[in-house]
């Protein structure tokens with residue numbers, strides 16, 4: 001079993017356990033339909049920087065990134081830096097995140113928030129809405145086309161933006177549909193952890209212009225952003241490069257200042 005298969009197997013057990021405690025109808029009853037922020041896709045379309053900054057304590061490829069910060073300070077720091085949106089990892093076992101992180105980030109800022117999770121079930125989408133997310137991530141490598149359609153349509157019904165993530169042309173071809181807002185290309189191979197920004201460059205022409213293009217993972221320089229902009233990317237998801245510092249917000253601010261200078 002590769003790491004992605006392990007994560008998904010654990011996620012299935014986790015979701016089944018949660019459903020046995022709080023049923024989907026009970027969870028749905030706690031959802032407030034009002035949007036808390038503007039659409040991330042819209043913000044990215046109109047931004048010069050395009051930065052989506054991630055809260056990430058650790059990951060399967062990096063056992064420790066930063067365990068000493070609190071999510072409220074990180075969220076406020078990112079918002080003050082002028083990022084377009086914040087990504088909050090909610091997986092506990094592999095990333096040290098939680099739904100508490102999501103709710104605390106939501107309470108700390110009005111910028112669009114992405115629930116970064118391995119979504120395999122509609123329950124997690126209702127949960128994302130209930131805990132204050134504005135955007136969900138769907139990963140093509142772990143979903144069929146039918147699942148992408150059902151999950152993305154549910155997200156749209158709940159007023160959430162959808163970021164669909166691919167890593168190769170086959171995943172892209174299988175996934176394109178109108179219920180997606182943003183197409184993310186993950187530069188990290190989620191099975192081997194190898195990072196290569198060329199993946200974003202090579203897939204960009206194959207992504208229709210209706211979708212906002214987001215390049216994800218392994219981005220650590222302003223030069224890389226300038227380069228990716230030439231390939232029509234409008235969004236850049238950055239985690240480790242900011243989170244490895246003592247003040248991720250300040251790092252994001254310096255980064256953004258350089259991009260727009």
Ligand SMILES: O=C(O)c1ccccc1NCC(=O)[C@H](O)[C@H](O)COP(=O)(O)O
Nearest residue numbers: 059060061190216217218219238239240
């Ligand atoms: O980051 C990992 O090691 C990882 C491993 C397996 C599945 C997903 C993984 N990361 C999720 C992400 O997509 C990244 O956290 C995000 O794109 C930011 O990446 P980075 O800027 O390289 O921290």
